Amino acid sequence: MDILRFITAGSVDDGKSTLIGRLLYDSKSILADQLIAIEKQSKNKASSEIDLAILTDGLRAEREQGITIDVAYKYFSTPKRKFISIDAPGHIQYTRNMVTGASNADLAIILIDARNGVVEQTRRHFIIASLLGIQHIVVAINKMDLVAFSEERYKHIVNEYKNIQQQLGLKDVVFIPISALGGDNVVEKSTNMNWYKGEALLSLLETIQVDTDINLTDMRFPVQYVIRPQTEGLHDYRGYAGKLSSGIVKRGDEVLVLPSGISSTIKAIELGGKEVVEALAPQSIVIRLTDDIDVSRGDMIVKSESQPKLTQDIEVVLCWMDTKHLEVGSNYIIQHNTKQVRCVVKEVAYKLNVNTLEKEYGSSSIQLNEVCRVILKTASPLAVDLYSYLRSNGSAILIDETSYVTVGACIISG
Amino acid sequence: MSKHKLNYIEQLESEAIYILREVAGQFERPALLFSGGKDSTVLVKLAEKAFRPGKFPFPLLHIDTGHNFPEALAFRDELVKQTGEKLIVRHVADTIKAKKLSEPKGKFASRNALQTYTLLDTIEEFGFDACIGGARRDEEKARAKERIFSVRDEFGQWNPKLQRPELWNIYNGKIHKGENVRAFPISNWTELDVWNYIKKENIALPSIYFSHERECVLTPSNQLVAVSDYIQIDKTDTMVKKQVRYRTVGDMTCTAAVESKATTIDAVIAEITASQISERGETRIDDKVSEAAMEDRKKIGYF
Incomplete structure (x- = not known):
């Protein structure tokens, strides 16, 4: 059994929360007392049916306004998998939450209202999922009950989306016609749409392969913390604690410490306090080296045959998340793995229109929810990979130097 | 190696250890909130896996309401003895006296809400900049919205509408003087995951x-x-x-x-x-x- 983390995205009223509610309800993951609470609140809102959306709307303001403000996490299991569902809001002003949710997802479910087809918001969600390198996408065409379960309508929307799919070069995309409200093709196959020959959503989620997405060839070990007990018998112990973000490491491997470039050999690997011969991503381990060299938090241990790029000039696709604009020439803190360094925005290469994918040149100021390609210069070198090659070592965040708020998501692209 | 894949419990464990080490790496004076309950006992186990053979880079902290189960207190003291780690206890009763707070009234009057005062005072007393807790997102729907690193202002307040975006597994622990972070390493665990881990590791409760x-x-x-x-x-x-x-x-x-x-x-x-x-x-x-x-x-x- 493994974990599948998926995000649901859609525009306002596409029924995301209802879909999650339906998955939980039909897979019997909602318990009796939670159901009673939902029934009580549904009555509060004077609706006759059980409102499954109440399950994910956790904050008072969300219930009052009937919208989802913040990313909500829900958990359920079937005998085949543990699922972490990330519900990202559809409101345009909360797009940063979609990026946040997508950054941790293996799979995206993008909802479309069968009556509306392609709208600006859903195009945007598709593009964001693609920018964040989500490998698997399920397009759920919802509210089929409101278009009389029409195959023709379904096919029309699928064709509309095939255009975007080609534009973005996405590979694993599956379409499913559903009704979240009625439960059609969510957990059980619908009898209202016999023309649909594919699987129901849940069985698809149970079987899609995601473990092959983990890179086991390029070892990257960002050091988080140095363990130095300095007790009787352990005077010389220096253990480098961290999570192997990709690759495999074995005792005896020749390694390099970056940015210093000093080489050494793996003397021991410890997993949960016990020595092991080898470890693989994403295990949290402790590494000890044969040589007594200077290694500290923020350094990265790699193998010499596969090295990241050590550079102070980084090109990134940036999703801007702050109300204060990004300006060329401004300084920020960039956090890449466990390392924080200062950086300056040298240039905005172009702004990316996330509705059309067109590049817009000539901007030097970027606003909340805008996506652009920028060139950064860092105060000291970072050991990076391209996001498209190695997601775990190709991502970073920008932090405002005075407010300390996370203001940007960086997808390293050059 | 024959196995090139972590099962879901191993994935959750590795993530939790990673978060604990991020707290240790980013903060000067963290503390681990420990009550003797199963979730914080699991945190202690995870901290052992994260930091042994070293000491924990933080003390354990118990905010004692004075209404605890005696069995939980006995267990707390026994576990502290076994691990050899430092425990700080602060009592809600002392806060009630010092601050002249009103004791809650009623049949099942609970000091649960008053714990907050003692916690905030203790954070100030020791200058804690991060408190690690065993809260899980599956427990309750407001918790489902909280970040792994959750920033609190100098009054200890959480503003759910102004949370920092939390991307990938990059945790931004930068704060101003007076602010602090609540860190939740087992956010993504469910009750059943906790019990399966207790079973796998044979953890005493x-x-x-x-x-x-x-x-x-x-x-x-x-x-x-x-x-x-x-x-x-x-x-x-x-x-x-x-x-x-x-x-x-x-x-x-x-x-x-x-x-x-x-x-x-x-x-x-x-x-x-x-x-x-x-x-x-x-x-x-x-x-x-x-x-x-x-x-x-x-x-x-x-x-």
Whole structure:
């Protein structure tokens, strides 16, 4: 059994929360007392049916306004998998939450209202999922009950989306016609749409392969913390604690410490306090080296045959998340793995229109929810990979130097 | 290596250890909130895996309401002795005296909300810049919205609408003087995940997590509340003697027991799997007051 983390995205009223509610309800993951609470609140809102959306709307303001403000996490299991569902809001002003949710997802479910087809918001969600390198996408065409379960309508929307799919070069995309409200093709196959020959959503989620997405060839070990007990018998112990973000490491491997470039050999690997011969991503381990060299938090241990790029000039696709604009020439803190360094925005290469994918040149100021390609210069070198090659070592965040708020998501692209 | 894949418990464990080490790496004075309950006991186990053979880079901190189960306190002290780590205890009763707070009144009067005052005072006393807690997102719907690194202002307040975006597994722990971070390493675990981990690692727990005989008051909403000096017993109350265990361990005044015959970890797991009622719904009396009870408490500094 493994974990599948998926995000649901859609525009306002596409029924995301209802879909999650339906998955939980039909897979019997909602318990009796939670159901009673939902029934009580549904009555509060004077609706006759059980409102499954109440399950994910956790904050008072969300219930009052009937919208989802913040990313909500829900958990359920079937005998085949543990699922972490990330519900990202559809409101345009909360797009940063979609990026946040997508950054941790293996799979995206993008909802479309069968009556509306392609709208600006859903195009945007598709593009964001693609920018964040989500490998698997399920397009759920919802509210089929409101278009009389029409195959023709379904096919029309699928064709509309095939255009975007080609534009973005996405590979694993599956379409499913559903009704979240009625439960059609969510957990059980619908009898209202016999023309649909594919699987129901849940069985698809149970079987899609995601473990092959983990890179086991390029070892990257960002050091988080140095363990130095300095007790009787352990005077010389220096253990480098961290999570192997990709690759495999074995005792005896020749390694390099970056940015210093000093080489050494793996003397021991410890997993949960016990020595092991080898470890693989994403295990949290402790590494000890044969040589007594200077290694500290923020350094990265790699193998010499596969090295990241050590550079102070980084090109990134940036999703801007702050109300204060990004300006060329401004300084920020960039956090890449466990390392924080200062950086300056040298240039905005172009702004990316996330509705059309067109590049817009000539901007030097970027606003909340805008996506652009920028060139950064860092105060000291970072050991990076391209996001498209190695997601775990190709991502970073920008932090405002005075407010300390996370203001940007960086997808390293050059 | 024959196995090139982590199972889901190993994935969760690795993520939690990573978060604990991020706290250790990013903060100067962290503390681990420890109550003797199963979630914080699992955190102690994870901290051992994260930092041995070194010492924990933080003390354990218990905010003692004075209404604890004696079994949980005994367990707490035993675990502290075994691990050799430092424990700090601060008492809600002292805060009530010093700040002239009003004791809550009523039948099952709970000091749960007053814990916040003691916690905030303790954070100030020691200058803690990060507090690690065992809260899980599956417990309650306001918790489902909280970040792994959750920034609190100098009044300890949580602003759910102004949370920092949290991307990939990059945790931004930068804060201003006076602010602090609540860090939640087992955010993505469910109750069942916690029990499966307890089983896998054979982690010892306070005895009240397993079936035992206890005298209880049967409330009108059919909850079983242990007879203790901290609750008010009226002549009209229905008293019962039952085989019970606890699903969560909070205060004796606001934690309800469940009827159970489970004396082993396996039997507990079997009962939870078959249960039709959620953990908090079954055991916490204080969440039933309003729909937004937890959200309101969190906003003013509660865990």
